[in-house]
Amino acid sequence: MGSSRTRSPQVPGPIEPLRAHLLDWWERDGRHHIPWKLHPDGSRPGPGEPLAAYGVWVAEVMLQQTQLAVVLPYWHRWMAAFPDLDALAAASEHEVLMLWQGLGYYARARRLHAGARQLHATSQPSPQGTGDPWPRTLEGWMALPGIGRSTAGSILSSAFDRPFAILDGNVQRVLARLVAHPAPPKRELAGFWRLSETLLDPQRPRAFNQALMDLGAGVCTPRQPSCGACPWQAHCAAYAAGDPGRFPVKDTPPPVPFQVIGVGVVSDAAGRVLIDQRLPEGLLGGLWEFPGGKQEPGEAIEATIQRELREELAIEVTVGEELITLEHAYSHKRLRFVVHLCRWLAGEPQPLASQQVRWVTPDELASYPFPAANARIIAALEARVAAGSSLAAG
DNA sequence: AAGTCGTGGTC
DNA sequence: TGACCAAGACT
Structure with a gap:
């Protein structure tokens, strides 16, 4: 192996304390009022208890490269207009784009629409009707247009509490700081996926993934992270190095014409x-x-x-x-x-x-x-x- | 495998 | 106030 290559990110020490500290923090300070992560009556799902997959799917696509606060009003309008899979599959592209108007990355809307028609077509009434069109595997979700590995993992962990890792921008930043990774995470994605999978709590994947994202969004923020409030402060290599804001390391972006x-x-x-x-x-x-x-x-x-x-x-x-x-x-x-x-x-x-x-x-x-x-x-x-x-x- | 693909929040 | 950036996917 070339000695100039960056070392793959490694878990620092025992995993159980990391999981416990994060989940304890999340119970106290996490975001617990996200509508698609609650039952219709507003109660939180217990471990292993499924949520309505349709609303989770819509939300996770809207959340690609888009902050939660921006998504919320769009999600509510969308669910009112297209309350379930059949309604979305029956909608026109014009109606779909009207509701996506202003949210950006419009291919997401077209792919969500196409995915709904795909699921609708392939899940048509087997007479004995198991009646559930929703995949339970990573490959099943990734077969839908617009769903990559991270979104698939988010949906499976969120809707069904299944143990699939995620690796969005929040998680990349948190993990890059945790191990003080000296290069841009983009160059070492396989290693970061392994790290996310290793850390994931197999007993509580839904809560763990949500905690990781909430930590990135509210504590381990891009600028001026609140390390004093962080459950991983004692484990964090970037904090120990005295300059957490230096991570994740960035490539210089190309000039925009x-x-x-x-x-x-x-x-x-x-x-x-x-x-x-x-x-x-x-x-x-x-x-x-x-x-x-x-x-x-x-x-x-x-x-x-x-x-x-x-x-x-x-x-x-x-x-x-x-x-x-x-x-x-x-x-x-x-x-x-x-x-x-x-x-x-x-x-x-x-x-x-x-x-x-x-x-x-x-x-x-x-x-x-x-x-x-x-x-x-x-x-x-x-x-x-x-x-x-x-x-x-x- | 770098380029393409939006918008609003934030400081 | 311009620059950075967000719950990425696709080619």
């Missing part, structure tokens, strides 16, 4: 505006938007808008005054949207770079799923309509 996007709010003589539905895959897949595209070097923004509408919709417009300019940061790029009011001149709009295009009245916009940046454009548009101004001045 910056682009200017010209956007047209095109109106016709009747005051309707033109929107298009983005392609089903890729960035913001399946959502609706105001059409536009990237500004080319040396190009005036009005020319960008005119060119993009010609290339992507096959229409001719006059570009009028600016409605709003806004900046928006995605994970891997930063965009500035420069939005101009436009007047339609000629050409039936064609979906050359989208799924479909549609003329709608301003008050109909609320019934389409839009990404967050477009929601701000809509707000500016509504304000102008409310003020009684013409949509295509000039």
Whole structure:
């Protein structure tokens, strides 16, 4: 073995005290009011007692790269609209995206929807009807779109109290500090999985995994961890080294490109505006938007808008005054949207770079799923309509 | 196996 | 206030 390779993370000392300290802390200071982790009457499930898997599944997908506080209102609205597997399987993609609107990573919604139809189709009434569509194995859950190993482990431990480990960002941070791992966890995921599995309490996997996540979210936080409140302080190598904030070690992130996007709010003589539905895959897949595209070097923004509408919709417009300019940061790029009011001149709009295009009245916009940046454009548009101004001045 | 994929909270 | 980051999965 090359001596330059990082050592796999090892459990520090006996495991039982680690489990006991963590679970004692969790009983006292953990988050015990998460709705999908309780029975409908609000009581906590006993050891081994199952929870309704559907709500857990929905929650765990929403929680991918998304904090609990953000998820809660989305989860409640979702469960009201699609209370069970059959309801979700029967829903349209439009309804699904409406309820996911603003939550981000929209592929999660499409995959959840596809997974519901998959489960619904394969669990159809065997006449003797065991009637439970929910997998009990890691492989069974990972066969569903959008479910990786960590989400599968979360669902199985949470819904059925089965002993499957998890390895989300919280757990990676807690474990990296516990052992003072000298390299980014991403480079040693297999070792961190082994560590998570080794630590997991096989008698109380549901409580243990939840405790680990609560510890990461509330005590072992990314910045300024509250080591004084930590049940693992005496076991923690990063704390012993005197600088827990130094872990987990990070790679320097790649630079994010910056682009200017010209956007047209095109109106016709009747005051309707033109929107298009983005392609089903890729960035913001399946959502609706105001059409536009990237500004080319040396190009005036009005020319960008005119060119993009010609290339992507096959229409001719006059570009009028600016409605709003806004900046928006995605994970891997930063965009500035420069939005101009436009007047339609000629050409039936064609979906050359989208799924479909549609003329709608301003008050109909609320019934389409839009990404967050477009929601701000809509707000500016509504304000102008409310003020009684013409949509295509000039 | 690095890049792609959103948004809001937080300091 | 910009930069970091979150209950990751997929290609």
